[in-house]
Amino acid sequence: MHIRTGFPWWLRPFLFRNVIAITIGRRVYISDALQGLERARILAHERVHVEQIARVGLLSFYLRYVREYVANRRQGMPSHEAYRRISFEQEALIIEGSVHSEDS
Numbered sequence: 139m140h141i142r143t144g145f146p147w148w149l150r151p152f153l154f155r156n157v158i159a160i161t162i163g164r165r166v167y168i169s170d171a172l173q174g175l176e177r178a179r180i181l182a183h184e185r186v187h188v189e190q191i192a193r194v195g196l197l198s199f200y201l202r203y204v205r206e207y208v209a210n211r212r213q214g215m216p217s218h219e220a221y222r223r224i225s226f227e228q229e230a231l232i233i234e235g236s237v238h239s240e241d242s
Contacts (some may be wrong), residue, residue, distance in 0.1 A: 139188045140165045141181065154217075161187040163196055175237070183234035190226050199226065 145153065145160070145167050153160065159168040159180045166184040168177065191199045203226055210220035221227060 139185055142167050143170045145169075159184050161191070163191060164188055179234045179237045182237045183230040186230035186233045187226065190229070202226070 142165060145157075149160070149162075149167065157169075158172060159166060161167075161184045166181070166188065168180060168184070172180055187199075194202070203224055206224045206226075207220050210223045211217070215223065222231065
């Protein structure tokens with residue numbers, strides 16, 4: 139996994155508002171505003187996507203991801219819920235939620 143802080147100029151026009159991280163293949167782009175535990179959680183989430191891509195293949199991952207999102211929107215879900223209901227996101231959200239501060 140290759141982590142880049144900030145989003146490249148060519149990617150910015152394609153991002154929805156409030157995107158804080160995105161995985162493209164083995165490369166993860168993450169907002170420079172994230173720090174500490176929040177950054178650790180998002181990196182854990184994005185690491186799951188890197189593993190998913192390795193497991194199902196790059197093209198299959200993105201086709202299925204978009205197909206599930208569109209299907210969820212067609213069922214009337216708002217954008218945020220449609221995103222959270224994508225099977226790949228559900229797996230990543232579980233891992234993200236399991237990351238806790240080492241200080242607790």
